[in-house]
Every structure is written in structure tokens, then in C-alpha cells.
Amino acid sequence: MKLSTIIRLGSACAVAQLSRAQSPQWGQCGGIGWNGAKTCISGNVCTVINPYYSQCLPGTQAPPPTTSSQATTPVPTTPASTSTSSPPTSTSNPGGGSSVPGTCSTPLTISGYNNAALPNPFLFDDGTPVQTQEDWACRRAQIASLIQGYEAGSLPPKPSSLSATFTQSGTTGTLAITASNDEGGSIPIPAGIAKLTYSNSDMAQQNSASSRGIGLFYNLYGSSHNASAMTAWVWGVSRIIDALESTPAANINTQKIAVTGCSRDGKGALMAGAFETRIALTIPQESGSGGDACWRLSKFEQDKGAVVQTATEIVGENDWFSASFNNYVNNLNQLPYDHHLLLAMVAPRGLISFENTDFVWLSPLSSWGCVSAARTVYQALGVPNNHGFEQVGGHQHCQWPSSLTPSLNAFFDKFLLGGSTSTSNLFSTNNVFGGVPWTSSQWINWNTPTLT
Numbered sequence: 001m002k003l004s005t006i007i008r009l010g011s012a013c014a015v016a017q018l019s020r021a022q023s024p025q026w027g028q029c030g031g032i033g034w035n036g037a038k039t040c041i042s043g044n045v046c047t048v049i050n051p052y053y054s055q056c057l058p059g060t061q062a063p064p065p066t067t068s069s070q071a072t073t074p075v076p077t078t079p080a081s082t083s084t085s086s087p088p089t090s091t092s093n094p095g096g097g098s099s100v101p102g103t104c105s106t107p108l109t110i111s112g113y114n115n116a117a118l119p120n121p122f123l124f125d126d127g128t129p130v131q132t133q134e135d136w137a138c139r140r141a142q143i144a145s146l147i148q149g150y151e152a153g154s155l156p157p158k159p160s161s162l163s164a165t166f167t168q169s170g171t172t173g174t175l176a177i178t179a180s181n182d183e184g185g186s187i188p189i190p191a192g193i194a195k196l197t198y199s200n201s202d203m204a205q206q207n208s209a210s211s212r213g214i215g216l217f218y219n220l221y222g223s224s225h226n227a228s229a230m231t232a233w234v235w236g237v238s239r240i241i242d243a244l245e246s247t248p249a250a251n252i253n254t255q256k257i258a259v260t261g262c263s264r265d266g267k268g269a270l271m272a273g274a275f276e277t278r279i280a281l282t283i284p285q286e287s288g289s290g291g292d293a294c295w296r297l298s299k300f301e302q303d304k305g306a307v308v309q310t311a312t313e314i315v316g317e318n319d320w321f322s323a324s325f326n327n328y329v330n331n332l333n334q335l336p337y338d339h340h341l342l343l344a345m346v347a348p349r350g351l352i353s354f355e356n357t358d359f360v361w362l363s364p365l366s367s368w369g370c371v372s373a374a375r376t377v378y379q380a381l382g383v384p385n386n387h388g389f390e391q392v393g394g395h396q397h398c399q400w401p402s403s404l405t406p407s408l409n410a411f412f413d414k415f416l417l418g419g420s421t422s423t424s425n426l427f428s429t430n431n432v433f434g435g436v437p438w439t440s441s442q443w444i445n446w447n448t449p450t451l452t
């Protein structure tokens, strides 16, 4: 029997480089679970904001050191089979405005757009209503194009040639040239599911806002390619799936693939699940702003006094999103999408995200509001139970609270293991938003249709 698998974004291989680099102004420089730079560029002081987040703030005092340990476990390998395929460029690859179902146009940007509320999933760019499931496929393609145009950069299709090697030793396997180490902060994976650790930082570095254009992706496409780290990572996930499809020795059922990651890697996992439709189950863990939180809502949370990550901070901290996104971080109302529509791109496939109200930096209200808005698309498609969300406190950033394991296992059972466990009512929050009020009608100003 072929195994289901889960691809976990984890950047352990780049840890040594990350520790040497210095964080930019406003960048993260410490905190629990932080494996990146511990020092700031000159003229900045590494300042503890909370136990989970230290930030480079302008100033000249000696920085308080923070520590975190990193356990690495090399994966043993033995030589095995090689498989090579050279198919024509795939049209099923969901990246880019070029592979568009239906007839709607898919511009990268919409000039003059302005909307303080969350953009309506059920209106096309030109304002006409989305009425059928076929319409939704077209609308989804529009959203994919907008997210690339404004925020994520372009996502190239499969290249004309791709080769993969699978090596196995006991129950441990290595796909292609990926050196897999394990990193803290991961979800428990049930038996019967192979775990594949993807060193996404090797694909596109994420040391700081100035590490743009560095990594394996840019070795192939050139350092000035307009893919961001996010789309480069997604492209890599798609190539892993291509490789699994062309490598029977790996014994992986490519109909049963999940993707996960925590924090920055959770943002990447969501982006992968949104754009790559071969992923059956998407599990972002504490992805926050830039993940399952909405840009507009994180800004609102900040305006109400919460110390949360926002678009303006993110573009200074790292190169995750495209350079063009810098033009919009102070004009969020101009975005004709928000991350509720990134989440909605996963529909009707399985999606459960997990958030942590004790890590306020990731903007807990924003995540709740954003997933609530995204859920309307799952409802419209008649599959609300394919969308889960759990938000609790009482644990450190990227530490797994065992109380949530039953919810996680229900989604694994339904989407990876072919079981019949119910995933209904796995959509909840503890409503701990630091006193910031969530008023649904202020943000979600559309009626949810039934798409036939």
C-alpha cells in the first residue's frame, strides 16, 4: 500500500547562516522558537517585546542576548533508484495567470481599487456576481493572479525537465538532493503517514529583507526573478510533488499529500496549499499575519493598541513577500483581496489552521476574523466541514498543545487516511483577543450564496 505523506516546511539547513546574519531595523532578533539572527544591524538595539519576540529598534544600547538551542538529526541515506521525466510544461500547475479555467480575465492588479472592508469573495474583479462552482474556479484564478501581482510575486510553472532521486534506509527516506534535518515546533504525525522535511530556506533564503534573490530557485531562474521567497517555496513544493509522482520507489500516494509548517513556515505552508491544488490537506500552524490572518485586520488590531505583526513590519523584517508589496503595505484598502481569499483558494480541499492567543504578535483577532471570512467560501461550496480552525492559549509559540490532537487527527483521518472521522464543529476560538473587539459585520459585508 502506498503511504500518505506530509510535507513540512522547515528551514533547519539554513540555521547556521541565519544565526550569523544580523537582523534589520524592525526585524526579529530573538524570542522562544526563533532560530534567526540574534543581533541587529548597527544603530539598532535588540529589544525584548515579549518572551516570544525581540525586535531591532533604533538605538545604541548593548543588546540583551537571547538563546535557543537547535537539535539536528541527520537522515541516513542509502543509494537507490533514480527516475527522470521530461514532460512538457504542465498546464495543471496552478501558478500564474496563464493557466486559467473559464473565461474571466486575470489581471495582476486593479487600478483604483479601494475597500476598507474585506473584499467580497463572490464578486468578480468587474463586480459581476459569482453564482456557480464553475464561476468560483474562475474567481479563484483571479484571486491567484491578484495575490501574485500584489504580494507574493510570480509563481512559475513546472520547468521542462525535472529529475528526482529517492533513497531509503529502514523507514527513513530522502527525496532528491534535499538534506533533511528536523526542527522544533511540529505537529504530531499519526502512523501511516510519511513525513518529508522540506528545507525551504535553501530554495529561497529568508535571512532579512536583503536576502532577496538568493537560493536554489534563483540559481535556476536568476536572482532578479520576481518570485518572492513565498512563491519560490511553493514552486519547490510543486516540484517535490512532481518528483513523488515520477518516483514510484518512494511509495507515496500523491492523492494524499498534506503540507504544514509553523510560524514563517506556516505562512509558506498556507501559500503552498493555496496555489498547489494537488495538496489534499493544508495545516498552517501559528502562521498569523502573512498566513491565516488578514492584513487589514492585523492593522486594525495594531490600531487598537495590540503589539501584532503587520504588513509594514513584515516587509522590513524579511523577503517573504514580493518587492511590489512594499507599495501597498501603507495602502491596504487598495488590495482587491486579503488573506481570507488566500485561504479560500484552498477550498474545497481540506484546511485546518491552528493559532495561539498567547502569542499576540501573530494577531489572534485577525486570524479569527480572516478564517471566518474564508469559511463563507467553504459554505458556498457546500463543504464547511472541510475547513477547521482551532485557537487556544496556554502554550509557547510553535509548541503543540495536546488538547488539539483530536482535531488534527480528524483531518488527517478524513483527508489522508481515507477514514470517516467527522470534521464538523472543529472551528473555534477562545475569543482571547487582548480586549480588541471583533465585529463581524464591520468586515464581512457580503451574503454567502450557494454556488451550484
Ligand SMILES: *[C@@H]1O[C@H](CO)[C@@H](O)[C@H](O)[C@H]1NC(C)=O
Pocket: 108, 148, 149, 153, 154, 155, 226
Ligand atoms: C514577473 O515578471 C514577468 C516578466 O517580466 C512578468 O510578465 C510578470 O507579470 C511578473 N509577475 C508578477 C507577479 O509581477
